[in-house]
Amino acid sequence: MRHIAITMGCPAGIGPEILIKFFSQTERLSEYNPVILGDINILQRCATDLNSKAEFLPWLPGTPIHKGRIPVFELSRLPANDLIWGHPTIATGKAMVTYIEKAVSLILDGTFSAMVTCPISKTSLNRAGYSFPGHTEMLAALTRSTKYVMMMAGSRLRVTLATIHCSLASVPSRLNQEALSALIQNTDAALRLDFGIVAPRIAVAALNPHAGENGLFGHEEEDSILPAIESMQATGIQVQGPFPPDTIFLKAAKGKYDAVICMYHDQGLIPFKLLHFKDGVNVTLGLPIVRTSVDHGTAYDIAGKGVADPASLAAAVEMAALIVQNRDTAQKNSR
16 A cells, blocks of 8 residues: 655644644544654654653554554654754754655655645755755655646646746746747646546736736736637637736636646735635646645744644645545546
8 A cells, every 4th residue: 555655744843733732633544644754853853842742653655553642754863852843954954854855755755645735945955955946846856857836736726837036026927828838738737637627727827907008008918828718718728818917817716717827936825725725635737746845834933832823734634645546537537
């Protein structure tokens, strides 16, 4: 039986806490067979600080999972007494990378069916010597994927992003018809395969106010966005736009569209987190593996205080399991 890998994220953040809460509160663990890739020392320190009675069991591929004990594939052994919640170090940065790298390799060899990631610190990632702007780009490099897409998914809204971790000033120069066409195509394919939507309806948000107002407020809509939409419409994809960003998310949230393609990070994440702050899921499309993640950060300001909410982690695990099931079903049907 295969399992879902959950990487612990930054040891100094809220990852250990939400993991302990998730395992103690979730009744459907046997359906997911989740295993933590992380550090028992840090998890035990967190459990002690939370006054939790959680018990951790060292786990290796092929060994059984014992009910009532949390399986941990131990990949680091940091000195727990030296850890200060909310204060990452180079050592914690290297550890969180180790969890991610091992999870990817074990999915590729068939040990795990999917991975769910707890939050990492991008600053800590770079200080540890890894020049990635975030989880998504690192996973793309590890799997040698070039056409990867960041999707934020919830019960009311899904968004995918044309640009991710870059300055707002650089966004217009990064938009082009070819890349946007590929994004529309990848979003449509993921909605069909991973989410089981037979005929996806996709909306595209404009970059500029009022969708550019016929060039009065910018030309990106005419030069790049609309040509991409029209080229994909010609292939049979149900995609419309570009729509003014101030109205399209309301229409999508009411069920008119299955996803909204956004031009930059905050254009999509502000409305998404307004609706799904607690239960949103980050899904990386275009990888040869299934990866979902919590939609929040390390929350260093509340780390170690016992107030972190595991709802997004629970939603991420459930969505990973759903995607695996949908892909398995599609594969069986194609035979």
